[in-house]
Amino acid sequence: MAIKKSDLYSSLWASCDELRGGMDASQYKDYVLFMLFIKYITDKYADSDEFAPPVKIPKGASFKDMVALKGKPDIGDKINKKVIQPLIDANTRLARSDFPDFDDSNKLGEGADKVEKLTNLIAIFQKPELDFSKNRAEHDDILGDAYEYLMRHFAQDSGKSKGQFYTPSEVSRVLAKVIGISPENATARTTAYDPTCGSGSLLLKVAAEAGAKKRITLEGQEKDVTTAGLARMNMILHDFPTANILSGNTLANPKFKDGEQLRTYDYVVANPPFSDKAWSTGLTPLKDPYQRFSWGEPPAKQGDYAYLLHIIRSMKPGKGKAACILPHGVLFRGNAEAVIRKKLIESGILKAIIGLPANLFYGTGIPACILVLDKENAQARKGILMIDASKGFIKDGNKNRLREQDIHKIVDSFHKLSNPTHKQTDIPRYARMVPLAEIADAKNDFNLNLPRYIDSSEPEDLQDIDAHLNGGIPNRDLDDAELPLAAYWQKMPALRTALFKKADRKGYSQLRLPISQIKQAILNHAEFIAFNEAAYAVFGKWKKTNTPKLKGFGKNGHPKELIEEISEDLLARFKTQPLLDAYDIYQHLMDYWAETMQDDCYLISVDGWLAKPVRIIEIDKKGKTKDKGWACDLIPKNYIVARYFAAEQAALDESQAELETTINQLQELEEEHNGEESYFSSLDKIAKAEINARLKEIKTDKDAKEEIAVLKQWLKLSDKKSELKRSIKEQDAALDQLAHDKYAKLSQDDVKNIVVDDKWLAKLAAEVQAELDRVSQTLTSRIRQLAERYDTPLSELVDEVAVLAEKVDAHLKKMGMVWN
DSSP, X not given: OOOOHHHHHHHHHXXXXXHHTTSOHHHHHHHHHHHHHHHHHHHHHTTOOOSSOSSOOXXXXXXXXXXXXXXXXXXXXXXXXXXXXXXXXXXXXXXXXXXXXXXXXXXXXXXXXXXXXXHHHHHHTTOGGGOXXXXXXXXXXXXXXXXXXXXXXXXXXXXXXXXXXXXXXXXXXXXXXXXXXXXXXXXXXXXXXXXXXXXXHHHHXXXXXXXXXXXXXXXXXXXXXXXXXXXXXXXXXXXXXXXXXXXXXXXXXXXXXXXXXXXXXXXXXXXXXXXXXXXXXXXXXXXXXXXXXXXXXXXXXXXXXXXXXXXXXXXXXXXXXXXXXXXXGGGTOOTHHHHHHHHHHHHTOEEEEEEOOSXXXXXXXXXXXXXXXXXXXXXXXXXXXXXXXXXXXXXXXXXXXXXXHXXXXXXXXXXXXXXXXXXXXXXXXXXXXXXXXXXXXXXXXXXXXXXGTOOOSOOOOOOOHHHXXXXXXXXXXXXXXXSTTHHHHHHOHHHHHHHEEEOSSTTEEEESSOXXXXXHHHHHSHHHHHHHHHHXXXXXXXXXXXXXXXXXXXXXXOHHHHHHHHHHHHHHHHTTSTTSOHHHHHHHHHHHIIIIIHHHHHHHHHHOSOOOOEEEXXXXXXXXXXXXXXXXXXXXXXXXXXXXXXXXXXXXXXXXXXXXXXXXXXXXXXXXXXXXXXXXXXXXXXXXXXXXXXXXXXXXXXXXXHHHHXXXXXXXXXXXXXXXXXXXXXXXXXXXXXXXXXXXXXXXXXXXXXXXXXXXXXXXXXXXXHHHHHHHHHHHHHHXXXXXXXXXXXXXXXXXXXXXXXXXXXXXXXXXXXOO
C-alpha cells in the first residue's frame, strides 16, 4: 500500500534532522542528498536493460552495496573508495567535488560514532516507500519534489550566508512562466542557460514549462563546487541526466563559449548573488574579451549590473529572452549604474519589472525584483510593464512565501498587459504599462523605482468634518469607485435604495433602518439573494464539469495534470463574478490540494480507489508495541460514519450531551453545598465511599433530612454519570467496529462517491460559501462603521454636554460647592 506523499517527505526530513547532531545543515545536506541520489540511480538504472543508460553504475557501487557496509568499522572509507570513486570513473559528468567525504571525522565523528551515524543514514533510505524501481519517480516527479523539499528545509536551516544555493520554487516558477517558453515553442534544439545556477532549480522550472516530452538543452555554471555537484545530482534526479553543469566563476571565467565568444541561448534565467562585492576578482572589465561592459562599468562593490550585462550578452541576438532576480537597488541607484540603466532602457530589451515581497529569499531579507528581458522586437518597444506584487504573500515561519494565487496573478497580469493586442494597460494599484517617454522625462530621469509609476497604497479613509458637525453619511463614501462600497451598488442598486435615503442636505444620505437591522436587511434582499445564487451556480457548473474528471482519475494517473486542469477551470469561471476575488477562491482549492487532495491523489495513482483500514502500531524506545487503533487515509472514519451510520452517531452524541449535563449538575450540587458549615465540608473528599459512610452515620438523624436528600441526589447523579460513561464506551466501540467492517463492503463506486462528493467537493463548497459570507460581512461592517462614525452630530454632543454639566452643577450645589 502506498504512503502519503507528504508523510514520505516529512518522515525523511525528520529522520535526517534527528541524525544531524551538531553538524551545520549546509554541510549535512550534502550527505543526505547524495543518499537520495545513490538510491534513485540504483533503483532506476542498476538493473536497466538500456544499451546506454544515462548513468552507469559499476558493479559494487550501488546502494545495495552500501547497505552491505552497515556496521563495518571502515564504512566511511569503503563508501568513498568502493562506491563514490567508481561512479565518478564511470560517468564523465560526475566529479569528486560533487560528493561529500564519508570518512570525514570532523563532521561525522570518530570510531563507533561515525559508524552508527552512517549506518543509520543508510537505514533511512532502505524504507520500502523509498523504492523507485517501478518508475514511481516518473509519477509527477515524486523524486524531484522530494529533492526540492529537502533543499528548502536545508536552506531554511543553513543561515544567512549559506542559503543562497536555493531559489524558492515559487519564485523560480514565476521566472519560468514569464520568460515565454512553452510546449508550443520548445524543441529539442531549444537552449536554456543559468550563469549562477546554484542547485539548478531555475533551469529545471524552465524545462518543466517546456513540457515533459520536450527535452530542451540545459546548461549552467556555478562558482561553488559543492553546489555545482548538487545541481548535477538534481538534474539526474529530475530525469535530465544530459544537462551540462560546470564549475567556475562565470564573470571571470565563463565556461560556455563558441570559439572565443560567449555562447548565446534562447532562454537565460538567473538569481545572482545580491550586490556581489567581489564580482570583478580575476577580471579587468574595460578589457573584457567578451565586450560585456560596453554600456559602462558597474561599481567595484556592487556586482548586480555585471551579472545583468553578462545575461544580456548571453541572449541570442534578435530573439533571446531572459529573466533575472536582482535587488531593488538596480532600479534607482545612481552614478555608474544610472548610466548603464539608461542604456538598458533605451535599448528596448527591458520588457518588464516585477517587484517581489521582502524576505522571500534564504540568503537575505531585502526585497528583490524580477527583470524580464527580451531582444525580440526590442527597438520597437514603446514601454516597460511594471508589476508591484510586493503585498501578495503569506508568512511562512520567519520568511515570506508567494502563494499559488500570488504566482498566478503575477503571471496573468504579465501576459495580459504585455500582449500588444490587449486594450487594458493597467490594473489599479498593481500593474501598469509605463511609456518609455514617461520614464525618460526629466522628472523621472530613467529612474525605475516602482512607486514612481504605481501607487499601491490603499485609498485613505477620509473623515468628513461636515458630517461630524451636522450628521448624515457622505455620498462620497458610498459612491467613490476607489472605496469599497461602489462595487456593491453596481451589482445591487436596489439594495442601496433599500438601505439609504437622501439626507436633508445635498451630498449626504441617511440610513432607513437601525444599525442593528443592517445585516439581516442585506441577507434578505432579493438582489443579494440573486447574487449568492448566481455565484453558487458558477460553482455548481464547475462541479458538474469536473466531477467526472475527479472520479475518472485512477491508478497511474498524474496528480499534477489533474489539479492544473480543475484549478484553472475554477479560476476562469469565477473571474466573471463581481464582488468575489477569483484568486481567493482558487487559493482555497490549492490550499486544500496541498493539505489533503494531493496526498489522496498520489495514493490513488499508486493503489487505485482502494480504501482499506490499517492498524496503527506504535513502537516505544524499548521495542514494545502498542495498538493505537486503526485509520484510513483515503476515507477517514468520520466520512463512513456520516454516510452510513448517522443514526448511531446521533445516539452517541445524545449520550455525550447527557453526560455533559450530568457532570454539570454534579458540579453545581457540589459548589452549592461545599462552603463552610455545608453538607460536603465535613467530608475528606467528595467520593462515593465517603458519602455512603456519611449516609450510614446520619440515617436515623431526624434533623438531617435535607442533608440526606442532597447526598442521595449526588449518589444518583454519580451513578448516572458512571452508567453513561460505560454506555458511551460501548456505543463508541460498537460504532468503531461498524465503521471498520464497512470498508470491506465498499464498491469502487462507493469509494469514489465518498472521496469526491463527501470529502473533496463538500470541503470546497464550504470554502466558496465562506467567500460569499465574506461579501456580506464586508458590506455590513463598512455601512455600520460609517453609520456609527457620523451617528451623533456636534450639535447633539453639545446639548448632551450641557445636560450633563447641569447635573454636575446640581450635585455640587447639594454638597455646598460651586464650580466657577
